Amino acid sequence: MPSFYEENGRFRGFWAWIFSTDHKRIGLLYLLSILSFYAIGVLLGFLIRLELIAPGPTIMRPQTYNALFTLHGVIMIFLFVIPGIPAIFGNFFLPIQIGARDVAFPKLNLLSWWIYMGGAALAILSLFTGGGPIDTGWTFYVPYSLRTPVNVPLAVLGVFVLGFSSILTGINMVTTTHQLRAPGMTWFRLPLFVWGIYATAWIQILVTPVVGITLLLTLMERLVGVGIFDPAKGGDPLLYQHLFWIYSHPAVYIMILPAMGIISEILPVFARRTIFGYKAIAFSSLAIAIVGSFVWGHHMFVSGQSDVASVVFSLLTFLVAVPSGVKVFNWVSTLYKGSIEVAPPLLFALTFIFLFAIGGLTGLFQGALATDVHLHDTYWVVGHFHYVIFGGTGFAIFGALHYWFPKMFGRMYHRKIPYIAWGLLFVGFNTLYFPMLLLGWQGMPRRYFDYLPQFHSLQFLSTIGSWILIGGLILMFGNLVHCLFKGEKAESNPWGGATLEWQIPSPPPRENFDEIPLVSKGPYEYR
């Protein structure tokens, strides 16, 4: 049977890709576009670190620095991690894992990708028009974003458009999961990756509109000056922060929940054991999605909100740690007495658990009211969220790439190189970000262009780490890209997985299943 690469449909060549409604092709479109933006984000991060290698101006002026860290944030958050897993792997694998031929709304799916590219184009256009690249930080806080002469309106519009794409993907994923499960694919036979994407999709639908309206109002504020967020006209900037974080904190869970789903897929396959506590993991995804939507105020402990609100938000923040802990304990228990094969995907999954644990625990320091006063807006925060987002979601994406690569492309990568790349990534990552935790603890504020001499050695160390990390990234992606063309042909089930995507050829045929499968067992039953 010809694979989905060979069957073009109505169009030819390039057009057969950008106008395809096949969920697998759309997934690969997203893969290419999202990883391209990731490369730009990494380059910007590299330049920021290079600037900070020594106190005072090194390679750029302060205004350039402000623009670079803003762009780094905007690209990494809105163009890479938020769409990353749902749009790439969710698109490609969710329909296959539930035994469907496509998503519920294939045309809407293609439209989402076009809207994503449109939003990205607006964001890029904003760099070269109006007052030039934005310097507000990725949060666009008012009143500064209302006063700065740079091109805030276009950048904000770009992010608004990206949010629209995210909502449409969410609607597609929820409907697909409800409507297109194969016969016998009951809710508790769903692979845990599907649960992760499902919970994420609900957050995408419910909270993205809130940031949408916030950004629209910011836009209106800039264009006609309605005054709702402008303190000079009676508006309250604190309300901007509330509305912004009502979305942007749950957005953290848009980033991490699907990553947790990937880990729950990889661990049982390479431990040759069924997952420990399936229902606990599935429901903890929903619990994180629900409780995580009510903790946004912990970004505002020092912004002037009431003490009562702070106490409540702090308590709820600690509550989110419970379902997160449930997941970590279940993963570790899955490994217990397993027949473990440390293949590259598992190595990345284990690293996820380690780095996510550090990221999660450092988060609790900030969730506590008293310590947050000391840590707020310091490098500690920067270290913390890089441990969660990069150490968590980033490494999960690396794991997913190595796990599903043979299925997506029908070829196997070089099996030794990922270990070396992993070593560089792990050492580089910790050398880069652990010093940030120490710097923050010592009081170094985030987003500063310059710093006092006493912070020099740790900043220097951190910059060295960025070089090692980038070396690891180049080696890892180099291996994958090389083997995309030159790798050996992959078998249909190289890892011995029990979920449905491993029961069809690699790469999958155009509509995945010749006949819709009848599911009679759980996703991790190997016997």
Add this chain to the structure above:
Amino acid sequence: MINDRSMETHRDDLGSTLGMWLFLLSEILLFGGLFLLYAIYRFNYSQSFHLAAESLNRPIGALNTVILLTSSLTMALSLYALKQKQSLRSLCFLLSTILLGLLFLFNKYWEWASKFEHGVYPNATRLLERERGEVLFYGLYYSMTGLHALHVLVGIGLLTAMVYFIRKGKVHHERYLPLENSGLYWHLVDIIWVFLFPLFYLIT
């Protein structure tokens, strides 16, 4: 074999309806952010909100409410007629829905224009001389009714597309879901107005 299957059209009415409701949910949250802002500023500046609300044109607001509610009725009748295989009658009701929507927008335009004449629009010097609460009231008034009017406009576009599809025979008594979903959108826009009207015109 594969080509045969791609000739089949996949149809899932329940799925389409579910998708539409999810979209409407996200619309509600889009407006939800604005209603939240309204609630907080109303609490903070209740006196100014009271004063500002007095100056809005209540009869025309009431008229617009009647117009939109009637348009929801004609929308529902249009769907009913289509299901009864009376596509001509369905078209008539649909066109009256569109006309009522346009009438609503015309009234809204007239209302805004007369405010503009009195120097009451965002960032106007005469507005900024007033109390801060009044500035916020009008900021919210223009943002919320403006966003709502934009939705009415999108709804009119959707319904016009439906007129085209019904005439082409692509939407008919067995395939009425596109009209039903457009109707759902129209009703949502209507319901949002039902909340906007008392919040801005009646509570003083």
